[in-house]
Amino acid sequence: MSNKEVIVREEILGSNKKVAAEIRGKLEAAGVLVVNLLSSPGSGKTTLLESLAEALRPAHQLAVIEGDIETERDADRIRRKGVPAWQITTGGACHLEAKMIGRLLPEIPAGTEFLFIENVGNLVCPAGYDLGENLRCVLLSAPEGDDKPKKYPKAFASADCLIFTKSDLIPHLPFDLEKAGNEALSLNPRLRVFVTSALKGGGIAELARYFVESRDHMIQRHA
Amino acid sequence: MSNKEVIVREEILGSNKKVAAEIRGKLEAAGVLVVNLLSSPGSGKTTLLESLAEALRPAHQLAVIEGDIETERDADRIRRKGVPAWQITTGGACHLEAKMIGRLLPEIPAGTEFLFIENVGNLVCPAGYDLGENLRCVLLSAPEGDDKPKKYPKAFASADCLIFTKSDLIPHLPFDLEKAGNEALSLNPRLRVFVTSALKGGGIAELARYFVESRDHMIQRHA
Numbered sequence: 001m002s003n004k005e006v007i008v009r010e011e012i013l014g015s016n017k018k019v020a021a022e023i024r025g026k027l028e029a030a031g032v033l034v035v036n037l038l039s040s041p042g043s044g045k046t047t048l049l050e051s052l053a054e055a056l057r058p059a060h061q062l063a064v065i066e067g068d069i070e071t072e073r074d075a076d077r078i079r080r081k082g083v084p085a086w087q088i089t090t091g092g093a094c095h096l097e098a099k100m101i102g103r104l105l106p107e108i109p110a111g112t113e114f115l116f117i118e119n120v121g122n123l124v125c126p127a128g129y130d131l132g133e134n135l136r137c138v139l140l141s142a143p144e145g146d147d148k149p150k151k152y153p154k155a156f157a158s159a160d161c162l163i164f165t166k167s168d169l170i171p172h173l174p175f176d177l178e179k180a181g182n183e184a185l186s187l188n189p190r191l192r193v194f195v196t197s198a199l200k201g202g203g204i205a206e207l208a209r210y211f212v213e214s215r216d217h218m219i220q221r222h223a
Numbered sequence: 224m225s226n227k228e229v230i231v232r233e234e235i236l237g238s239n240k241k242v243a244a245e246i247r248g249k250l251e252a253a254g255v256l257v258v259n260l261l262s263s264p265g266s267g268k269t270t271l272l273e274s275l276a277e278a279l280r281p282a283h284q285l286a287v288i289e290g291d292i293e294t295e296r297d298a299d300r301i302r303r304k305g306v307p308a309w310q311i312t313t314g315g316a317c318h319l320e321a322k323m324i325g326r327l328l329p330e331i332p333a334g335t336e337f338l339f340i341e342n343v344g345n346l347v348c349p350a351g352y353d354l355g356e357n358l359r360c361v362l363l364s365a366p367e368g369d370d371k372p373k374k375y376p377k378a379f380a381s382a383d384c385l386i387f388t389k390s391d392l393i394p395h396l397p398f399d400l401e402k403a404g405n406e407a408l409s410l411n412p413r414l415r416v417f418v419t420s421a422l423k424g425g426g427i428a429e430l431a432r433y434f435v436e437s438r439d440h441m442i443q444r445h446a
Contacts, residue, residue, distance in 0.1 A: 069374060125345075144263075150296075174422075
């Protein structure tokens with residue numbers, strides 16, 4: 001990167017942090033837990049959200065913001081589960097920024113308890129942008145391989161939770177779950193780790209419980 | 224993006240194009256076909272290169288440049304196949320640039336026929352950067368899902384060839400190969416499409432033949 005590019009980038013990141021902190025403050029006060037989901041394209045973020053919608057509703061109210069380069073496909077899938085969803089299409093940019101989330105805040109229904117943000121499918125750029133989330137979760141699908149944490153360290157080091165997805169495929173793959181988990185934990189010992197299969201239902205209830213407990217904890221802290 | 228960011232980005236892309244054209248000119252004259260491989264993390268770029276090395280050697284000489292955010296892992300895997308390989312670690316940047324390739328040109332052995340460049344695992348940023356390649360190939364692994372072409376249109380629209388990978392997993396997946404192929408072809412009708420399984424060996428010989436024929440064609444054009 002040129003010096004000029006570095007300076008512009010630092011200005012953008014500084015202003016992003018400020019907007020993110022404002023979003024977090026507003027939504028925490030309103031009792032909304034914000035979860036930012038990061039992963040490669042095709043790791044199963046939307047399918048995981050469909051399963052979480054089924055696990056959390058009707059007891060809990062959720063809303064979803066979908067980030068993609070192009071198309072409304074993911075928001076349409078979430079809406080079919082009866083969950084309010086907004087699609088942000090970045091038209092080329094490889095990550096969401098806090099100001100894009102900020103613009104949608106007036107539309108989040110009162111009573112929403114969980115706001116899930118599905119970032120653009122990318123393990124690199126989104127890791128640098130705080131969106132005002134309380135929890136950042138990185139997904140790693142079994143077919144992507146067990147060597148990914150150290151190759152994309154920032155995504156794993158900056159996350160609160162690691163969600164292995166598509167675990168039903170492990171019997172057909174050269175994938176060592178323990179190795180991948182240990183490598184991620186060596187980058188970030190505070191990671192909570194979940195092993196899920198949205199297709200077969202594995203691990204979804206545990207993950208839903210983690211989000212509910214995290215929200216309870218956030219509300220107690222603010223009481 | 225801010226106006227300032229757009230201007231800086233245009234300057235960088237302009238200078239990148241110039242360097243890329245110089246690299247292409249030099250390597251074409253030396254009889255080296257350059258292939259730029261783009262995909263998500265974990266789509267199987269390195270495993271495909273290991274299989275291609277076995278299919279092309281010893282009849283043909285190849286060399287590999289590996290791009291990653293961090294770690295020398297991929298270059299080590301290629302070297303174990305007896306192929307000269309260089310690792311570029313970008314330290315955070317989400318794509319390779321032509322000048323990074325340019326710096327390595329003096330190290331490419333005389334007699335090299337194919338230079339494969341494995342870009343950073345990312346379906347977004349690398350699509351904007353010409354590295355001096357003759358062929359750009361985008362990989363889509365079956366587990367990533369059949370809805371990816373329209374969600375990441377630039378990668379598919381700018382490629383010469385589309386390589387489906389991990390096709391051995393299709394029986395275990397909700398993946399419609401024909402749908403994904405047609406969607407990619409609707410973005411880019413000139414795509415050559417290959418269906419491969421590096422693990423089971425499917426499609427590798429056809430792909431190797433495509434590279435050999437493309438190099439023959441390049442050399443005839445320069446003769």
